[in-house]
Amino acid sequence: MGDTNARKYHLATELVYIDSEAVKDNYNAASVPIYQTATFKQQNADGSGGEYDYSRSGNPTRTAVESHIAKIMRAERAFVVSTGMTALDVILRLVKTGQEIIAGDDLYGGTNRLLTYVSQYSGVKVHNVDTTEVARVEERLDPVKTRLVLLESPTNPLIKIADIRTIADRVHKVCPSALVVVDNTMMSPYLQNTLEYGADIEYHSGTKYLSGHHDLMAGVIGCRAAQVAEQIYFVINASGSGLGPFDSWLLLRGVKTLGIRMEKQQSNAILVADFLEAQGLKVHYPGLKSNAQYELHRSLSSGPGAVLSFETGDVALSERIVEGARLWGISVSFGCVNSLISMPCKMSHASIPVEVRKQRRLPEDLIRLCVGIEHPDDLIGDLANALGKAGVELKGELRK
């Protein structure tokens, strides 16, 4: 990691402070301009004399958000692409036929879908293991074949934690040419910096916390080493997966408020998790002291985030709860200022075949909550109302 990425200020300050060197604007515009252009004029007949030539290869608005996010992620270099899935797709281009991937067994449904596709059509073997146990990852390491170890931590939707530090250390010792890749979407770079724990690549769905308002799709890839970054840039330029100027601008605007959004969403989520646990429900959230991974997660992050899930023991009951909520929108995705409720097995993870969901013990009745910035009393009140209407007997007194 270059010294250029060392933090000068507190993270909350770094988020809003855009380095004026990032974009050389003739008019000192206070907001980074949107360079809505496909091509750039050159000075010489050999095509030289311009910093940019074509927006697939590079665009000043995209450069501004990339250098800003690299600083936040403590990455040597960061890239922004069209979606979170594109970020993974770009990374997967570094894996060749005959090589192997070790990935979690609790993963976002779309990630599972892409990995399944790759394993079926590219001659790349994918081992899905429980990444909460370092030994399960170690068992699958092959010094020659392992190319990627892909961790989601926390996982979507069971919010399970991987010991990223220990896994990265073991992988690098046993497989010097393997890359440790972490999908850090659930935490955002505000709460967890995995490149500091030895991850080679950290990626995000920028559609979530980084943008924060569900008004754009984006993906982010941060690299720890320049050589890996070169390979990633090659794929992005060659395949044309870079983020467009307007979405780059929206993403940059969103990142500035990441800190205050995350603080509020997280403090709301802690209250919501406490409320649900007090109802006797099985709650998955590393912010609860009862969670077996509470200490591990604290050692890796500065907070538990704002996504949690819980089980009711009955699919029909879960459906009634979800449909009974008013403030909580029934929707996929998370990381937005609005609170959302969903049933992963029927929505975000429906693409995982039911027999695979069973085998991986993904509960069909699971409800996932993505907590927003509303007043916590309203959120808990609405949830209590939905639970009560669905037939759950409420315990304890609701805060006024």
Ligand SMILES: Cc1ncc(COP(=O)(O)O)c(C=O)c1O
């Ligand atoms: C953990 C995680 N990673 C990646 C993605 C993919 O992101 P996108 O929807 O921006 O392609 C999602 C959700 O879509 C996700 O939940």
Ligand SMILES: N[C@@H](CCSC[C@H](N)C(=O)O)C(=O)O
């Ligand atoms: N129909 C979509 C579902 C997207 S789910 C988005 C998000 N990652 C979540 O976990 O809610 C698809 O098939 O990809």
